[in-house]
Amino acid sequence: TIDSPGVLGNDTDADGDALSVALVSGPSFGALTLNADGSFSYTPDEGFGGTDSFTYTASDGTSTGNVATVTITVLNPNRNHAPEAKDDGYVATAETLLTVSASEGVLANDTDQDGDPLTAVLVGGAAHGAVTLNPDGSFDYQPEIGFTGEDTFTYQASDGSSLSEVATATIFVGSAANHRPVAVNDNYATTVDQPLTVPAPGLLGNDLDADGDSLTAVLFSGPQNGTVALSTDGSFLYTPASGFQGRDSFIYRIFDGEVHSALAAVTVYVNAAPPPAGGGGSVVDGGDDDDSSGGCLLGGAIRRVMQHLELARYGMEDDLLDSLAKDQNRGHHNRLDSLLADDRWQL
Known part of the structure; x- marks a missing residue:
């Protein structure tokens, strides 16, 4: 129910004459009572939700103005929504x-x-x-x-x-003679905010076709936490979302010219950036690559990356690092393989 002046509230007359309303056409999905002073009441049909409208004219007693439209939006929380079908x-x-x-x-x-x-x-x-x-x-x-x-x-x-x-x-x-190609899941890794570029054959490198047909890669669905540009030769560029760290994936399939393979997933692990070098120490290579017994760890070692060794820190407490440094200052040598066996470090 809308009180007077209702629909006349925004209507004008250059002479300042009083205006009255006349209905031209009623609504399609409800009942309307329109009064001469512009007030009206509208009752939507049961269960209706959506847009309805009616039209009217304003008159100053001498002449009639243009036809105007009143649009009513009916909100119905109980209205049924049509299903969505996908190809x-x-x-x-x-x-x-x-x-x-x-x-x-x-x-x-x-x-x-x-x-x-x-x-x-x-x-x-x-x-x-x-x-x-x-x-x-x-x-x-x-x-x-x-x-x-x-x-x-x-x-x-x-x-x-x-x-x-x-x-x-x-x-x-x-064709019956053609065998469906087989796409195999793939795994890659990069670091935070670092795009991953994989050259051809890329994700096609481990895919199979019993007939030896030439294969092309087809993107099925993109990643949730980044973007990917996939080429038909299997090469791709994956760019993680800014600041994202964790596991992301996208889906593809391969085509041998006749049929597509089943879907396969490409998982990209976005790891934290390696810690900056610091602490004033170093790893001294005094023997074979797989044995640190010929050298020693100095000062704040194990925090840096040197020569052939790349050490990534995973939750080792600072007091343990300090303890290692003290042992080294007393002439004790800590073997890297014993640290690795504790699953706290990754080589």
């Missing part, structure tokens, strides 16, 4: 039945804001095969005899009250 991709073999379970079916990546259970509804069948789509999202696809290539069918997700937009399921049908 899907699958791989099949020529002249071979493809059976996809519900856990991997077309609904597996679809969502509903209200948490309603979803069912799949076929919209358009495949052009080069037969599709049987079940309500739980599982389906069977039988390609036509001799067909290889890309085929599609379309569907919608239903929450019982409304339908999603139309989504497309794409099926890559490879």
